[in-house]
Structure formats: C-alpha cells, structure tokens
Amino acid sequence: MARLAAFDMDGTLLMPDHHLGEKTLSTLARLRERDITLTFATGRHALEMQHILGALSLDAYLITGNGTRVHSLEGELLHRDDLPADVAELVLYQQWDTRASMHIFNDDGWFTGKEIPALFAGICL
Template sequence: MARLAAFDMDGTLLLPNHHLGEVTLRTLKRLREERQIILAFATGRHVLEMRHVLGTLDLDAFLITGNGTRIHSMEGELLHRQDLAPAAAEKVILGRWDTQASMHVFNDTGWLTQHEIPELLHAHVYSGFKYRLTDLKSLPKNEVTKICFCGDHDDLSRLKIQLGEALGDSAFLCFSALDCLEVLPVGCNKGSALGILSQHLGLTMKDCMAFGDAMNDREMLSSVGHGLIMGNAMAQLKADLPHLPVIGHCSNQAVSHYLTHWLDTPNLTYSPE
C-alpha cells in the first residue's frame, strides 16, 4: 500500500494547456481524504510558482522543485536545498557554446534570462510566473540553483555532449523535456530528493508511488515501489524503464484515470483509457 504519491507536473499531472483538470484535482483530494496518502509535487518548476499553484488549489502537498534542488514542507518550511557548484555555474554561464538554444538561470529570486522569449511564458499561463531580463554574466555564481537551455532537441543533444565534456562530474545533465536541457547539481534529481523526503517522513521509497513523463523523472520512477510512465512520455524514458507500466495520455487526465481504478477496483487489471 502506497503511503506517499509523487507527481511530475508538465506532461503528467497537467493538461497540455498547463492547467490542472477538475477531475484530477478531485482525485487528488480523494487520495488525501479517503486513504490519507501524503502528496508531493515533484517538478522542475520554481517553488515561487508552485506555492502560487497550491494556493489556488486548496491542496496540501510537499514540494520538490527545481528538479530536486529544493524540498519544502506543506507549511512552507525549507527541508533541503542544493545549488550548482560555483565553478560549474561560472563555466556554463561564461562559456562559449556552439548552440542556438537560449540560456536560463534559476536561483531563489526566480527565473533569469537575457532576451525576451514570449513563447516560453505559455507554459506558465496558469500561474503567471515570468522571467526577469538580466545580464547573466553578472549574476553571483554561488547562488545558482540550476541552468536550463531551451531550443531544438537535436541542437540540445549536441550541446549536452559539449557540456558533458566541459563539466565532467561537476554537474548533472538531463532533459526535462525534448526542448529543455538542464544543468543540475551533482547527485541532484527528483529521485534523490524524494528519498530525502521519504526519510524525513519515516518512510522508505518502497512506500512511494510516482508518475512522470521525461528523463528528469527517471531516477524517481526507477527507485519507488510503484512507478508509472505516461503514455505521452519521452521515448527514451520508456526505453530505459521497460519494466514499468505505461498509462494513458496527460490530455485525458490519465493520472486521475489510473488512481480512480487504484482506489475503487484495485483487484481488477488496469487498462489505460
């Protein structure tokens, strides 16, 4: 029996328009009220944005944000933080990379970038979270939580090789979406963060279920007692974790569909919608 449920947001819990469906919200509340399941949102999004989202939902949940760089309690207490090594942050920000991708830096103040890219705000229409235009090279390198590059997937794949060669084992690289490559602190991912949260709650990872769709969910899905992959997930994630069940598409609120089956008819074989 799962006691903690962790959910990725984009491509998993949220609809393609980046809103949370009413059916999904009702199902999450059922988990809390009927089974006393502890909820955790595990996302690449910033904690400032997620606090706003939770405030509009009237839903108690732990927050794993920045792809595991921060963990906050339901009351907003900071339980864990990890930043990029200053030398790694400096190397990435000041480096000359052969890429067309845009660079975005995150720290506790928010989302920082150098050029207006309005289309990137579409994913944040639900919360109103926005970037601030900043000279990235002037930022304190000891206060960088993570760095993201957004652009064409093939371009980002080539960039990942460049970054890997330059950074070695001083940072962790992963795709949080086909068009988003992230540079994270060493050992920092949703799986390690969920492990820290589980220990804080007196649980083990076997007590957890988790849902995700991208490579930044890989460690989390592979380490919990019950990991579930979205039907719309990245092909590489499905290939890397072939033993995990695949449910339906986020556009059909597949997480709610699966959990309703888990709550009401757990003795029957589940079939995606």
C-alpha cells in the same frame, strides 16, 4: 505507516494549458481524504508551484528545480543542492554555439538570457 503519492507535473498531471484538470483535482482530493501525503516533482521553480497549489488549496511537499529544492507542506525549504560557484560561473560565461536558452534559478526567482514568449505563456506567476 507513512503513505505518500508523488507526481510529475508537466506532461503528467498538468493539462496542455498548464492547469490541473477536474478529474485530476478530484483524484487528488480523494487521496487527501485518505490521509495520503501529496508530493509534486517538477523542473519548475518553487514560486511558480506555490502559486499553482495555493490557487487550488492543495498542501503538498514540493521537489522543484529538477530536484535541487525540497519544500515542506508549509513551504519551508528542507533541502537545497546548488552547483558549486566555480561550475555555475563556468556554465554562465561559456560561449555556447546554440539556439538554446539558458535558465538560471535561485531561491528568489528565475532568470533567462532570452525572451521566450511561448515558454512563459503557460506560467502562472
């Protein structure tokens, strides 16, 4: 029987300083000792999550980019779901009347049209 535990990262497992707390790390270690497969789901980029998990020596499946990517325990890309090019182009070049910032992910990185120091303060890249 396969056993899996899946967790959201931001606002669930991560502390306000964007790191995993000692109690959380201990709990994750106990799950691994019981042969429970760990899976982390996040809107974050896979590169950022691989950095976080690598620093903690955690092997886990990753669901990243708000579900657009699924990665194996070894980091291999298992699934990708991109916007069609015409839709992505329409969104990218639309004149938005908003203070919101646009973030564009691809497999190599993360791009944004504005500097947002507060956003990047918690990123561990």
